[in-house]
Structures are given as C-alpha cells and as structure tokens.
Amino acid sequence: MPSKLAVDNVVSKLPGVHSARIVYDESGEMVEIHVLADISKPAKQLVRDIETAIFASSGIKIDRKIVSIAQISLDSGDEEEASVIRPYQKEEVQGYNFQLTSLETKATIRRLDITVILDYEGKELEGSSIVDVGDDEKYMAIVESTVAAIRDVIPSFRIEFIEKLEYGMTEIVMAVGSSLVNGKRKREAGARLCKKDSLNDFALVVLEIINKI
Helix, strand or coil: CCCHHHHHHHHHCCCCEEEEEEEECCCCCEEEEEEEECCCCCHHHHHHHHHHHHHHHHCCCCCHHHEEEEEECCCHHHCCCEEEECCCCCCCCCCCCEEEEEEEEEECCCEEEEEEEEEECCEEEEEEEEEECCCCCCHHHHHHHHHHHCCCCCCCCEEEEEEEEEECCEEEEEEEEEEEECCEEEEEEEEEEECCCCCHHHHHHHHHHHCCC
C-alpha cells in the first residue's frame, strides 16, 4: 500500500489542484481530504478525479463526503473571487453574518497586541491575542483573536487547520474550521488570496468559514 505522503502527492498532482492535505484516524483510515484548487473544473468533477486517483494508486475506495474543496481564482483581475464548495452534502445553513470592522495592532519592544473587532447583527464583538514581536507566525494570533471574538455566539467553533501557501508570486491562505451543528461537527474550508503585508486576510478567511457553517 502506498505511503500517506504518496497518496497526498497523487492528489496534489491532479490537474487544477494546487495543494492537498489528507487527515487519517488512528487506524490509518482517511477521514478528511482538504483540497485547494483553481476554478478550471467544477467541484463535482474534481471530487470524481480525486476518488479515481486514490483508488487507482492505493486500491482504497473513499467516501466522497470526506472531500472538502476550496476553489480560488488566481487571475490577477479576480483577486476577490473565491468560493468554497462542500459537494454532495445538503445541510441547513445557519445564516451567520459576521463582518470584520477593524483589526488593531499595538507593538511594544517585545510583544504585539492584536485586537479583532467584528459586527454581528449590529452588536460589536471583540477578541484579543498577544504574540512575540519576533514570531514568524504572527497570523496565528489574528486567527486566535477572531475565534475569541465569536466565542460567545458559537462556542463550539474551532480552526483545525490553517496554512500559507505559495503559488508562483502569489500567497494564499487556506483554512479548515468546524462547529457543532445539530449535535454533529460540521467542517468547512476557506481560501483567500493574501495581499502584501495585509493582516486582514487571515481574519477574513476565518469569517468566510464561520459564515458558511
């Protein structure tokens, strides 16, 4: 049987796919497949391609419901166009509408204080986090602040995966989040093009996921 890394590589090399991450349970069974792709193919076709590629390379028949696809346009004229599709699952939409009001940073010699302020149905929500000034992953503090801001409204929400990817000269942030919906944990993926030196995009990709759950 191919290694886990080999299966990841097979999926990542499919036409239209830019990155893939596969989550396994303790027994080694695939339980989640998260894919970042362009918009050259419909999501349903991508899912079929992934299913076929995994079966052909490993002999494993996957359940299509474990595949989450985040599609993003890499055309420079469509920087704001991004969509997330969870195929083959029709679930009730909760209708959250969190909006980013501001992202404030305050730097001292040793630390950076980050405060995210959101608007939700006319109410102001605030979340904060502190990070070392020298930390290369300051964006994680933005993610933590955003999640903290919505904690009272959606206490079960969490970010399970977030990564910055490079595609040519473009940076992309991809994330997976989840929350309890009707007693079951529902997962969604989000992706967003990162503007240079923009911290807002990390908060916005979290809100994109939250507003889809």
